Amino acid sequence: MTHALRFTEKDLRRLAGARSFERGLGYLSAVTRLEVGDEAITATVDGTDAYEVELTEDEDSGLTGWCDCPYGREGNFCKHCVAVGLTVLGQAGSVPGQRSAAATRTRLLNGWLESRTREELLALVREQLADDRDLRRRLELRAAAAGEDTGVVRERVLHLLDTRPFARYGYVEYTDAHAYGRQAAEAVTALRALTASGRAPDAVEVAREALRALGRAYGEIDDSDGLIGDLTAELAEAHLEACRAARPDPVETAEWLVRYLLDEVSDATDIDLFDYRDVLGDPGLARARTLVVAAWRADPKGWAEKYLMERLLKTDGDAVDALVEIRAADLDPNGRTHLVIARELEAAGRADEAMEWAERGLRETVAEWGPDSDLVAFVCERHQRAGRPADVVAVRRRLLRARPSLAAYQHLRTAASAAGTWESSERTGALEVLKATARPERDRWYGGSVLVDALLDDNDLQAAWQAATDGYADQRQWLALADRIRDRRPADALAVYLRWIEPLRRQTGDATYERLTELLLSARACHRTLGTQAEFAAYLAALRADQKRKRKLMALLDRHGL
Structure with missing residues (x-):
């Protein structure tokens, strides 16, 4: 219609x-x-x-x-x-x-x-095959899959999965990946045709080679849109379909699967050993378990070995202690693995053991950036639920002392405020920790102290000013402080702006000119509050005369009315 x-x-x-x-x-x-x-x-x-x-x-x-x-x-x-x-x-x-x-x-x-008659249609198809190589290859493969020559099917499937015709500079770029994917999809079609034609055992063998070939090629392809990833999943499904139809020897199949899954070429396909449960049966599953356990014990830190062992245990049912053993063999330095163990134990109803592992993770952290934030949150949330706010404060206090930072200070402030101890005791001690971590150094351009950031975050501007005066502030912090006090203490803020304007007069570049303009605007605002606009006008005139050769700066000042 x-x-x-x-x-x-x-x-x-x-x-x-x-x-x-x-x-x-x-x-x-x-x-x-x-x-x-x-x-x-x-x-x-x-x-x-x-x-x-x-x-x-x-x-x-x-x-x-x-x-x-x-x-x-x-x-x-x-x-x-x-x-x-x-x-x-x-x-x-x-x-x-x-x-x-x-x-x-x-x-x-x-x-x-x-x-048309059969002969006429055949002539038409042959005419198209003479001009269309892609069509010819597809039909050749389908003919081989429907015939008796498995060798031809194998050769054509592996040819279709070969990336070399598409690889420029040894790599299949994004623009070529789609064409490669269309070609490789024919290999999957051929394997399914083999199975459908009653030749599933042949399909199993060819699919094994195809899985390895595509796994090796996958790392050489820009698969930004996931097309080849979807294709590898279809290839894995075609292999499983062939196994279910052929019913190959379960022990030999288990051995091949475990070897394949321990090889890095398997990363592309995401085959799950236990999708083959009905193919392997009890004998094959038993052999797979033996091989997986042996592989893990030989390399307990291997990613594939750990993953297979965990899948094995979870499939077998309640095996929390064995899972803990696996993960404990390779603990992350930031406590992330401790958290995974704690969650497993908590899910199994073993909350006390979970908390022991989580707190152990806090103690054993060796990474210089500190313990995993989710691990810290886990411990603090459990203390809070149990009605132990003082323990939350203690955790946050230890973390601040171990690795002083503004975030650690903020977390301690939140915990201590909830416990009612921030103003009475915790704040003084926390500020002493921050003060002890930084050596006073006047007029530095960078590397300011957490102390000044914390005082600004507390909105304690008087204490922040004193800390800056004592040498704990860098340029960024001085300017942030000046912006905060400008309305109430314009003279002090003006002194800060003028101090940081002076070195910029000797520098060039667009970023410098923009920063200089911002500081002049801030200085003008201070003079207006003080009622000393004439003094600013004289200062600005002298600066423009001194900087007149910097045409970009002059244009920027004009644009802002300076």
């Missing part, structure tokens, strides 16, 4: 977004080979490359678009789709006639094909 267009310019703008829609306007003249079919609209758009675009309309989902440009392959309605959509809207009146003509052509073609 033919019909007029169901989409509007508003739909194109909604699907593409404002930016892509506006960019699409610039490609209207680049649309060529536009064809309005009875089911889809296709066209070529000349951009960085010649991109193929297809628009389809569905009564339920509305308008959808596909383009083989990089942005379009990610599933976006790109500027090329916009250009084609707008071009079609420009000739909307002729669309029903074009669709009717397309439907007529389709009926005529189908009728003509159905009227």
Whole structure:
């Protein structure tokens, strides 16, 4: 049934977004080979490359678009789709006639094909095979899969998974990954055809080689849109389907699976050993368990070994102690593994042991950046739930003393305020810790103390000013302090601004000019509060005379009315 267009310019703008829609306007003249079919609209758009675009309309989902440009392959309605959509809207009146003509052509073609003899159809196919190498390879593979020569199937499957024809500089770039994926998908189709034709044992053997081949190739492909990742999952599923149909020796299959899963080439496929439970049966599962345990004991820190061991234990049911043993063999230096163990124990109803492991993680942290923040939160939350706010304060106090930082100070302040001990005792001690961690050093450009940041965070501006005066502040902190006190103590703030303006007068560069302008604006605000605008005008005139050769600076000052 033919019909007029169901989409509007508003739909194109909604699907593409404002930016892509506006960019699409610039490609209207680049649309060529536009064809309005009875089911889809296709066209070529000349951009960085010649991109193929297809628009389809569905009564339920509305308008959808596909383009083989990089942005379009990610599933976006790109500027090329916009250009084609707008071009079609420009000739909307002729669309029903074009669709009717397309439907007529389709009926005529189908009728003509159905009227051909077998010999005529074979001649037509052979004619196409002579001109289309890709079609020839696909049909050769399907013929081999339907025949008796497994060697040909194996050779063609591995050829389809070979990245070398697509790899420039030894790597399959994003723009070539889609073409490689289309070719490799034929390998999956062939394996499934082998299984469907009653040759599942052959499919198992070829699939094993294909899994390894694709696993090795995966690291050489830019798979930003996940296309090849999806393909590897389909290949793994085809292998499992073949195993279920062939019922290979369960022990030998278990041995192959474990070897494969311990090899880094398996990372691409995410095969789960226990998806093969029905294939392996009790004998195969028993052999797999033996091999996994042996592999883990030989290398308890190996990622694959640990993962398989954990899967084995979880599949076997309640095995918390064994899982703890596995993870305890390779503890992260920041306590993250301690937290994983604590959560396992807590989920098993062993809260006291969970807390012991979590607190042990806090004690044993050796990473210089401190314990994992989630581990600290876990311990503090459990103390809080148990009605032990003093213990939360104690944890936060230890962390501040071990690694003083503004965040540690803020966490301690929050915990002690909740416990009612911040102002009475904790704050004084915390500030002493921060004061002891930094040596006073006047007029430094960077490396200010946590002490000044903490006092500013407390809004204790008087104490922050004193700490800065004592040498604990860097330039950033001095200026932040000046901004905070400017309305109440304009003279003190002005002295800070002028002090940091002076070294900038000897420097050049856009960033310097912007910073100098900001400081002058702040100085002007102080003079206005003090009622000394004339003094600022004289200062600014002298500065402009001294800096007049810096044309960019002069233009910037003019722009801000300075």
